[in-house]
Amino acid sequence: MATESGQAKATANEQPVSPWAAALNQLREWDPEWAEHCVKMTTNPWTDGILPIKFIELVSIALNAARTGLNPEGTRRHIRAALAAGASRQEILFVLKCASVMSIHSFSFNAPLLLQEASVGSLEDFGALRKKRFEKIGKATPAVENMKAIGHWSEEWDSILFLDPAWTDQYMAMGTSLYAENVLPLKELELLLIALDAAHVHIYGPGTRRHFKNAFKAGATVDEIMEVLKLGVIEGVRACNLGISIMAEELERDAAA
Secondary structure (H helix, E strand, O other), X not given: OOHHHHOOOOOOOOOOOOOOHHHHHHHHHHOHHHXXXXXXXXXXXXXXXXXXXXXXXXXXXXXXXXXXXXXXXXXXXXXXXXXXXXXXXXHHHHHHHHHHHOOHHHHHHHHHHHHHHOOHHHHHHHHHHHHHHHHHOOOOOHHHHHHHHOOOOOHHHHHHHHHOHHHHHHHHHHHHHHHHHOOOOHHHXXXXXXXXXXXXXXXXXXXXXXXXXXXXXXXXXXHHHHHHHHHHHHHHHHHHHHHHHHHHHHHHHHHHO
8 A cells, every 4th residue: 555655657746646546445434534644654755855756666666576575566566657757677677686685684694693503513514615615616706805895795794705605706796786887876776775674574774774874975865864764664554455455355255155
């Protein structure tokens, strides 16, 4: 119900048209007061004029398509709205790639735990295996070094690098290439990454803080960062978008039975 609110080519003088009319109409019948509160909250980023509509739609594509969302209907709606707002195929592809690499955070959290819980013997055995892996790749991790050189390496990745340097370098090659593409202005890239890291279904604090710092360096304001944080919260209202239609169908089935 939430991010779909920006589907129309909204302008400062135009309310966004909501494509979740069926769920909203049902909600208005069941709880009209809460429904109106919901509409005002979820349409806010599209109407307050702080961020461009095209960028809002690009962020919404990423939030819907990311592994923490995987919402095909929302992804389609926001791709359609982004195209209507002037987004290019390259820009949409870029945000999909950004959404794809955020899954590294599951490894960032678990790799240190693995090292902590492994027995000394296991670590010694693994050390020998790791040495062989390094020899196999020539002890070179150019993408890791590049990520460090451009200032985007996180110490949380040290454990991953220790456990599997070759795979870590392959992953970092995906990440560093995004910074090299220059599809979005640096400020918008950092705002996009904030939205992905801070979303309610992800809540990755270290990455959010890092991108806060980078966004401020790139010229972002507190208001702009607040807008992308709002988009992450708004995604949570999808519970009503999904559940109300299903509940209405089940109530009808139950009454018929």
